[in-house]
Amino acid sequence: MSHILFSWSLTNKGVTMNKYYPELDTVSDIIEQLPHPQCKPIAHAIRICNDQDQHLVAKLHAITLALL
DSSP, rough: OHHHHHHHHHHHHTTTOOOOOHHHHHHHHHHHSSSSHHHHHHHHHHHHHHBBSOOOHOOOOOHHHHHO
């Protein structure tokens, strides 16, 4: 849980990330607004996996949280 909050605070403080597909930010924003409890973890996983600077372990962790 602290990893999610940490990466959320980094993205909201203007830290730029290298993204594979910048348009996925819009997609993840839309998914996050859907009223389903699983949508926020899925949107977070999309953001983490789209970040080129994230390590593979962090990406796998985000995907695992989205699947649970």
